[in-house]
Amino acid sequence: MSWLDVFRGNRKPPATTAGAAKERLQIVLAHERINRSGDDFLPRLQRELIQVVARYVAIDPKAVNVSLDRGGDMSTLAIEVELPPAAPPPTGRDAAAAGRPAV
């Protein structure tokens, strides 16, 4: 295999150390980029979820749990909101009124 194969995107196992470097970097960076994007948006997502849910239900901001589980084939975004036990369920009329804009 000539050195040019490195440029031509030859998919055979790398015969040069530079080819090995490229392959190893591509794998490690692919993993690191996934983790990085997860780190970035989760806290913001959690903050915004708390704001939205708190508009309708009185909740403890600490009782909202957002987690992202990245797997090989499938990733899961789990959002868990714990509602306070003491809060009485809103009556049908109140709930309807709350959902309607003021006239």
Added chain:
Amino acid sequence: MSATVITITSGKGGVGKTTTTAAFGAALALRGKRVCVVDFDVGLRNLDLVLGIEKRVVYDFLHVANGQAKLQQALIRDKRIDKLHVLATSQTHEKDALTPEGVNRVMAELKEEFDYILCDSPAGIEHGAIMALYHADHAIVVCNPEVSSIRDADRILGFIAARSKRAETGMEPVQEHLLVTRFDPDRVKTGEMLPLNDIQDILSAELLGVVPESKAVLRASNAGMPASLDSGTDAGRAYHDAVARFLGEVRDPIRVAAPRATVTVQEEPRGFLRRLFGFA
């Protein structure tokens, strides 16, 4: 008049950030631009030494940022290059001594007086590096053709995209450029070094310049001269090429000077060329 802020960063240490800041800044100033190079590496200052002005530092960046001195007292004008100014940093302060407010104030003042402000970032991804990249309009990511340097360059590119003022305020993103240093075309030919197009592919950033592995770099820093001051050397020429490319003066393929002979990327086979310069 508001200056363009260029942050020179890398993540990894020892890849040539300070050498690049000095050489790039000097080359810009030699083209008539008003340039200030600022050392953000508090506690491990070196830009003053590389530029040969270490004996002239009385007040520094930290004094100005903390209101203990005026900017004019701390700015040092280079004696060889008329339009090049240096804002050195302190060795005595703690590394967290730079506050965002202090940096904001100094940057606002510098922007009034210069065309280009070059921020020499410390290594790492901590406080000092964030301070250095926060105000960036452009970021030059310095990288060696070596795995740990490329990985760290990728990490710092992620930081630039997320933590700069431009990112936080929803402005146009920071323009990212890649500068490969310590490059050796001979070792690429023997398969011992990653070729430029692979580095570019892996990092997906625009290649601004390539500085060859060169004896001239050590000679210049020994003497306290920016590597671009002697444009007859391979490294000097490479920095001038990078500046010309940055200013949009040239669009040619990047020249790579090999130790034995100057080879141009144009001599490489077409497949390589097309991959390297998608626009060509």
